[in-house]
Amino acid sequence: MAPAAIIMLIALFYPLVYMVYGSFRDWDPSQRLSETDFVGLANYVKLLSDEAFIESLTVTLTFAFVVVFFEMLIGVGLALLLDRNLRGMSLLRTLFILPMMIAPVVVGLMWRFMYHQTDGIFNRWLTDLGLDRVDWLGQHALTSVIIADIWQWTPFIFILSLAALQSLPRSALEAARIDGATGWQQIIHIKLPLMAPVLIVTMLLRLIDAFKVLEVILVMTEGGPGLSTEILALRIARTAQEFRELGEAAAMSNYLLLLLMVLTLAMFGFTRWQEARAQKLKMLQREEEG
Amino acid sequence: MFKKAVTGALVGAGLLLTAATATANPYEEYAGTTLVVNFPAHPHYNAVMKVLPEFTKQTGIEVEVDMLPYLKMRERQTLELAQEEGAYDLIAYVVFSKADYVYADQLENLARFFMNPKLANPAYDAGDLIDGYVQNIGVAGGQKGYLPGPTGSLYGIPSGSETSVLIYRKDIFEKHGIDVPQNYDQLLDVACKIPELEPGMGGMASRAASGHQASHAFLLHLAPLGGRVFDDAWNPIINSEAGVAAANALKTIVDCGPEGSSSFGPSEAANAFATGKAAMFMDSIAFAPGFEDPSKSSVAGNVGYALHPEGVRRGSQTGGFGIAIPKNGANKEAAFLLMQWLTSKEGDKMVAMAGGNPSRFSTYADPEVQAKFPFAEAFGEALKYADPDWRPIIPPWGKINADIGTTMSKVLTEGLDPQEALDGVAERTRELMEAEGYYTWQ
Numbered sequence: 001m002a003p004a005a006i007i008m009l010i011a012l013f014y015p016l017v018y019m020v021y022g023s024f025r026d027w028d029p030s031q032r033l034s035e036t037d038f039v040g041l042a043n044y045v046k047l048l049s050d051e052a053f054i055e056s057l058t059v060t061l062t063f064a065f066v067v068v069f070f071e072m073l074i075g076v077g078l079a080l081l082l083d084r085n086l087r088g089m090s091l092l093r094t095l096f097i098l099p100m101m102i103a104p105v106v107v108g109l110m111w112r113f114m115y116h117q118t119d120g121i122f123n124r125w126l127t128d129l130g131l132d133r134v135d136w137l138g139q140h141a142l143t144s145v146i147i148a149d150i151w152q153w154t155p156f157i158f159i160l161s162l163a164a165l166q167s168l169p170r171s172a173l174e175a176a177r178i179d180g181a182t183g184w185q186q187i188i189h190i191k192l193p194l195m196a197p198v199l200i201v202t203m204l205l206r207l208i209d210a211f212k213v214l215e216v217i218l219v220m221t222e223g224g225p226g227l228s229t230e231i232l233a234l235r236i237a238r239t240a241q242e243f244r245e246l247g248e249a250a251a252m253s254n255y256l257l258l259l260l261m262v263l264t265l266a267m268f269g270f271t272r273w274q275e276a277r278a279q280k281l282k283m284l285q286r287e288e289e290g
Numbered sequence: 291m292f293k294k295a296v297t298g299a300l301v302g303a304g305l306l307l308t309a310a311t312a313t314a315n316p317y318e319e320y321a322g323t324t325l326v327v328n329f330p331a332h333p334h335y336n337a338v339m340k341v342l343p344e345f346t347k348q349t350g351i352e353v354e355v356d357m358l359p360y361l362k363m364r365e366r367q368t369l370e371l372a373q374e375e376g377a378y379d380l381i382a383y384v385v386f387s388k389a390d391y392v393y394a395d396q397l398e399n400l401a402r403f404f405m406n407p408k409l410a411n412p413a414y415d416a417g418d419l420i421d422g423y424v425q426n427i428g429v430a431g432g433q434k435g436y437l438p439g440p441t442g443s444l445y446g447i448p449s450g451s452e453t454s455v456l457i458y459r460k461d462i463f464e465k466h467g468i469d470v471p472q473n474y475d476q477l478l479d480v481a482c483k484i485p486e487l488e489p490g491m492g493g494m495a496s497r498a499a500s501g502h503q504a505s506h507a508f509l510l511h512l513a514p515l516g517g518r519v520f521d522d523a524w525n526p527i528i529n530s531e532a533g534v535a536a537a538n539a540l541k542t543i544v545d546c547g548p549e550g551s552s553s554f555g556p557s558e559a560a561n562a563f564a565t566g567k568a569a570m571f572m573d574s575i576a577f578a579p580g581f582e583d584p585s586k587s588s589v590a591g592n593v594g595y596a597l598h599p600e601g602v603r604r605g606s607q608t609g610g611f612g613i614a615i616p617k618n619g620a621n622k623e624a625a626f627l628l629m630q631w632l633t634s635k636e637g638d639k640m641v642a643m644a645g646g647n648p649s650r651f652s653t654y655a656d657p658e659v660q661a662k663f664p665f666a667e668a669f670g671e672a673l674k675y676a677d678p679d680w681r682p683i684i685p686p687w688g689k690i691n692a693d694i695g696t697t698m699s700k701v702l703t704e705g706l707d708p709q710e711a712l713d714g715v716a717e718r719t720r721e722l723m724e725a726e727g728y729y730t731w732q
Contacts, residue, residue, distance in 0.1 A: 028685075029368045030394035052696070117550025118567070137553045138703050223502020225552060226700035241365055243689040244390065244504075 075157025108219025321350025337646030422676030492548030
């Protein structure tokens with residue numbers, strides 16, 4: 001117990017404490033941390049009135065919720081459709097998860113080329129069809145990066161949902177079938193509720209990841225045009241490297257950390273509440289029966 | 291007595307001998323030393339790499355090169371320079387890093403090396419080094435802190451420095467009887483005329499992507515149009531009439547440029563020119579060798595080079611790299627010898643012949659260099675107008691640069707009004723400068 005706890009403390013909390021400590025200081029990367037000045041909450045306060053930070057936070061929230069929404073929708077939908085014994089299913093499954101196995105930088109480059117104004121495949125198609133070209137990475141940059149992220153990460157949700165579906169108790173589904181439930185009814189009343197715990201954890205993992213996405217966007221747009229795709233992770237990286245404000249970057253990371261913690265707690269709270277409700281229902285049922 | 295005289299004579303002869311070998315080979319003492327240097331992955335430093343074996347052959351000093359992408363270099367160097375003992379004996383730095391490193395007292399002042407008769411080569415001819423570069427990249431501590439002046443001193447020597455020129459398609463200009471633009475009115479006029487004359491071709495390819503690129507593109511026009519980011523008392527004057535004119539110029543260029551211009555980085559812009567999608571390209575001279583290489587460019591042989599057009603004054607970009615000796619390096623004297631050798635007349639020409647950017651006027655005037663590179667003569671002329679105050683090189687510049695860049699990107703893509711945009715930049719810059727203590731004496 002003790003050695004494990006010590007390792008945990010050092011490995012997990014030391015960097016965290018270091019970051020929190022750093023966020024209270026005016027810290028230039030040319031200085032060692034011990035040479036920096038203590039500024040209290042100044043970094044945090046400054047960020048709250050920093051328009052660029054607020055914009056970046058809005059972009060991050062929009063990006064994260066939109067991508068996770070669509071990824072859940074498509075991923076779970078696909079899983080429900082493909083939850084059957086098709087021939088060549090294992091090959092199909094492998095193909096499906098390919099996107100998330102590609103290095104993010106490569107994904108970014110690939111999409112950047114596909115979105116290219118004149119030479120990209122999308123605009124070439126549009127021209128061939130006689131339509132106007134779309135300024136993907138200019139006027140519609142955020143949408144474009146959202147599409148790329150959905151392409152890359154839907155498979156993650158798909159594969160986990162499929163696993164969840166295939167481990168559902170067959171008895172419940174069979175009982176529903178015997179009672180004459182339609183396909184939709186089975187999905188809405190049996191499959192989805194039973195999958196919920198897995199789906200919630202999956203969604204949480206994706207949300208956390210979406211809040212921290214960096215490479216794909218960095219390669220595709222570098223945050224532009226303007227600040228329209230400057231997600232928080234990119235803002236943090238730029239604050240540390242370009243603006244050389246390590247203290248501010250640390251404070252920003254802590255805001256992000258707080259946000260993620262709130263989300264995590266909310267999710268856990270939700271599952272708790274759901275379990276409690278299920279328990280209650282069961283009790284009620286038993287009382288009725290009894 | 292006799293014995294003493296003999297010993298004296300012998301000692302004298304010995305001294306003479308050492309003196310003789312010393313003049314013959316000032317590098318002897320350092321032969322066998324291995325220098326660790328940090329260079330960026332950049333065409334100029336690829337050329338430097340090609341001539342380094344010659345340095346080792348002449349001096350016996352080995353050189354080990356740690357090559358990094360140039361935007362990554364600063365991060366690595368910041369870490370290394372803050373150590374008690376650094377890994378690097380010599381570093382190449384991007385011009386805007388000068389402020390950070392000098393301010394943090396991490397670079398050697400070069401005076402003590404140039405004063406050392408054993409190290410300094412009397413034939414070095416510092417007057418031949420391109421003045422704008424030396425002032426911009428090497429000197430700090432003079433006017434406004436980052437410029438030369440009576441209180442300034444030398445911390446680095448330019449190697450791989452750049453200025454801006456107007457690069458254009460000779461064939462297209464001839465075909466339509468267009469004169470090479472000499473001033474900004476003509477430039478903007480031609481930029482928007484080209485798409486009409488040559489359907490599918492943009493006027494000028496320019497960088498414009500959000501952040502550093504858009505800021506760079508804006509500054510490119512700011513100096514010649516008579517603007518500055520700050521006045522002499524650090525008041526932001528970027529929102530002056532000249533600033534708005536520069537923003538409008540950039541917007542015109544991007545609007546009349548090849549399709550997708552607003553998200554171009556330098557390589558996309560250069561690529562658009564090299565593939566014939568634009569008739570002009572105004573950027574660093576470092577791109578020129580690529581345009582002349584038929585394997586990379588479909589316009590090779592049809593490319594003309596002219597001075598950066600004049601606005602109310604001439605003021606072309608100063609940028610690129612310099613080399614400096616970190617204070618925490620282990621072999622400073624040997625590092626100085628390498629620095630001196632690389633930027634000497636002989637070394638500079640060798641680097642130029644291998645495809646690098648010269649740091650000396652004499653190299654640009656050299657017939658051999660001119661014969662090999664058709665643009666050398668035009669560049670030599672352009673360098674006379676390189677403006678050392680092209681952008682302020684102060685520690686808070688990173689933030690201001692980013693702000694200009696994102697705001698300019700909004701002007702280009704979201705239709706934000708240039709005056710309003712620049713007023714915003716000026717206001718935020720003032721706050722930043724206040725916080726950084728630039729108004730302490732006002």
